[in-house]
Amino acid sequence: MRGAPGSGAERAAELRARLGRLRAEELALEAELCALEAGQADERRSQQDGLSRDEIQRYSRQLLLAEVGTGGQVRLRNSAVAVVGTGGLGSPCALYLAAMGVGTLGLVDHDTVDHSNLHRQIAHTTAACEGAARKVVSAHAALARLNPQCRVRTHDVLLESANALEILRGYDVVVDASDNAATRYLVNDACVMLGIPLVSGSAVRVDGQLTVYNYNGGPCYRCLFPAPPPAATVATCSETGVLGVVPGIIGCLQALEVVKVVTGRKEDEPPSMLLFSYKAHPHFRSIKLRGRVPTCAVCGDAPTVTGLVDYAAFCGAGPSDCPQTLDVLDDPSQRVSCREYSAAMGRPHLLLDVRDEVQFAICSLPGALNVPLDRLDERRAELQRAIGALGGAPVYVVCRRGNDSQLAVRYIRDTLGYAACYDVGRGLIGWQAEVDPEFPTY
């Protein structure tokens, strides 16, 4: 409803529009600044001993703590910390590190802000998303607003074997806030080779984990996990979801560990892994870890990995948490495109949606019967009845991305013996791209 001319509602709309333009301009300036600064030679980091008047005022509540004091604050100011990933973990971690007075922060990310990031990636804003801002630019803007005294270096690149040593060299601590196995091993190996402590975190669904690796005789990531898990078993936020505050909790704890390492307060702590779960009571559990493993391939006594390797090949998946695309149907005639299904919708058929009930409740195509892939066999009689009523008309099977639907087509053809069954290729993601741009994706 539009307000009357001159009313508060009209003024609010005008102010909202003006703020939108200012936010867009801020991001454009930020992007230009990031690009300029990225091309400049690094200045020497300040290594002075004392604190300025401004610093004393800004950090006064922290200076009062025996755990920090002036000495600790100076160490924070003189430190440089790299944060790999400015997503769910990296956002709160980098914000707190900047707020607490870390002098130099390096942000590494190769991604653009997306709407589905905003419930947890709190360094980013709706305006950044609408302007398709790069994550490092958007995070730089947030850090600059929070603490202009923090020097931010942005690395708007995919961290990979070819650039990791060069990018991470010179930092005092590295924070792994990434979301995939290939990057975890890469960052671990680079930190071992460069002799940098690594504060590693992860968060999926309602659970999180935190460990400091390669520190004070403790293990590295490979000491604990010498071989990566099979790529298909790795849970990812985009597939299984994540409660917004969970990476917030772990990212804040990563910032805490950085402070302890930089201020020298962690030296007496034995290595441990902290586990968090919303479902466990109490929510936190700490597991003691053994020290460095002498046979470890990278930090052991006779390392076999002495340079960065091909981590995508090692992990069976590249540096992305996007699920792999399956192709299990032998015959392309068992698949229709989303456009072809759209054309067939007016004719008799059964649309079977094999996503789980939670996803089906988010959005679905008209008339779809929902039987999750893992319940096909249990609900076999019901399926057979529905197929029997078709009089030979086709069954189309859909899921989110077109992977599970292929497995279901196989089941219906091979186990139920119904040959007129087709996969809707690329699933609902394809439906939005090919047929209906208004259809929600998640």
Ligand SMILES: Nc1ncnc2c1ncn2[C@@H]1O[C@H](COP(=O)(O)OP(=O)(O)OP(=O)(O)O)[C@@H](O)[C@H]1O
């Ligand atoms: N090798 C890498 N180099 C640079 N950035 C990386 C690398 N690996 C992961 N990242 C970044 O780490 C961040 C991890 O964030 P997060 O786990 O919250 O998920 P996301 O990828 O942003 O979102 P979603 O998984 O929901 O699509 C991402 O911004 C991603 O781009």
Ligand SMILES: [Zn+2]
């Ligand atoms: Zn090791």
